[in-house]
Amino acid sequence: MGMHAARWLVVAFAIASASCIDPVRSDAVDALGPEAPGVGTGPTHRPNQPCLTCHGGNGPGSPDFAVGGTVNAVRGSVIPEARVTVLLTDANGSTKTKTSNEAGNFYVETREWSPVYPIRVAILSGNASQEMKTLIGGTGSCASCHYGADNAPDHMPPVFLRSQ
Numbered sequence: 745m746g747m748h749a750a751r752w753l754v755v756a757f758a759i760a761s762a763s764c765i766d767p768v769r770s771d772a773v774d775a776l777g778p779e780a781p782g783v784g785t786g787p788t789h790r791p792n793q794p795c796l797t798c799h800g801g802n803g804p805g806s807p808d809f810a811v812g813g814t815v816n817a818v819r820g821s822v823i824p825e826a827r828v829t830v831l832l833t834d835a836n837g838s839t840k841t842k843t844s845n846e847a848g849n850f851y852v853e854t855r856e857w858s859p860v861y862p863i864r865v866a867i868l869s870g871n872a873s874q875e876m877k878t879l880i881g882g883t884g885s886c887a888s889c890h891y892g893a894d895n896a897p898d899h900m901p902p903v904f905l906r907s908q
């Protein structure tokens with residue numbers, strides 16, 4: 745990096761911290777793009793996106809969430825599965841149960857639950873169920889690990905109820 749570029753970065757960070765804007769986080773918010781046409785900000789928006797990027801305490805989403813995600817019908821799909829029970833258990837054994845809505849979304853507000861990590865999660869509907877065998881270490885956004893409807897081997901697909 746040339747001297748000029750380096751100096752510019754220093755200036756840019758100084759401005760950013762002076763105005764209390766975290767440039768990395770606001771890039772992460774911008775990267776998620778605009779709202780889908782016809783879907784207002786609310787319980788059914790942005791399925792399969794990392795909810796806490798915006799509902800994690802620093803805006804622009806409100807209210808703040810402890811956990812948020814989306815349940816899909818089949819592995820590798822982004823077809824929402826409604827009425828799935830999501831059972832969360834924190835490190836102290838405190839539990840929270842939610843039901844996915846018509847977009848497959850579910851969320852827990854921080855004012856109703858402040859889980860101690862790591863969290864255990866299982867999902868169930870009728871005779872189908874899936875349990876995450878490992879524990880969720882440090883983020884309440886399921887989509888930070890479960891993303892892309894491509895079944896790519898290097899990451900988990902979006903959360904799904906049935907394997908096929």
Ligand code: HEC
Binds near residue numbers: 777793796806
């Ligand atoms: C890119 C940013 C962003 C992401 C990602 C995001 N939201 Fe939002 N959300 C917003 C904004 C902005 C609002 C409107 C806030 C307001 O009106 O003050 C909102 C509002 C909401 C509301 C409405 C609350 C109310 O009382 O009106 C709910 C519920 C919600 N989002 C759920 C979710 C869920 C579930 C996810 C993940 C699947 C998610 N959001 C992901 C930005 C986001």
Ligand code: HEC
Binds near residue numbers: 867
């Ligand atoms: C830190 C990364 C990470 C986060 C965050 C995460 N998961 Fe997972 N999840 C994984 C990995 C890795 C696996 C596969 C291994 C396993 O089952 O533990 C998995 C597996 C699963 C499975 C079982 C699927 C299968 O292949 O059998 C379900 C269901 C699941 N996760 C749901 C969720 C839900 C719901 C959330 C959000 C509340 C979530 N996960 C958050 C990494 C994550």
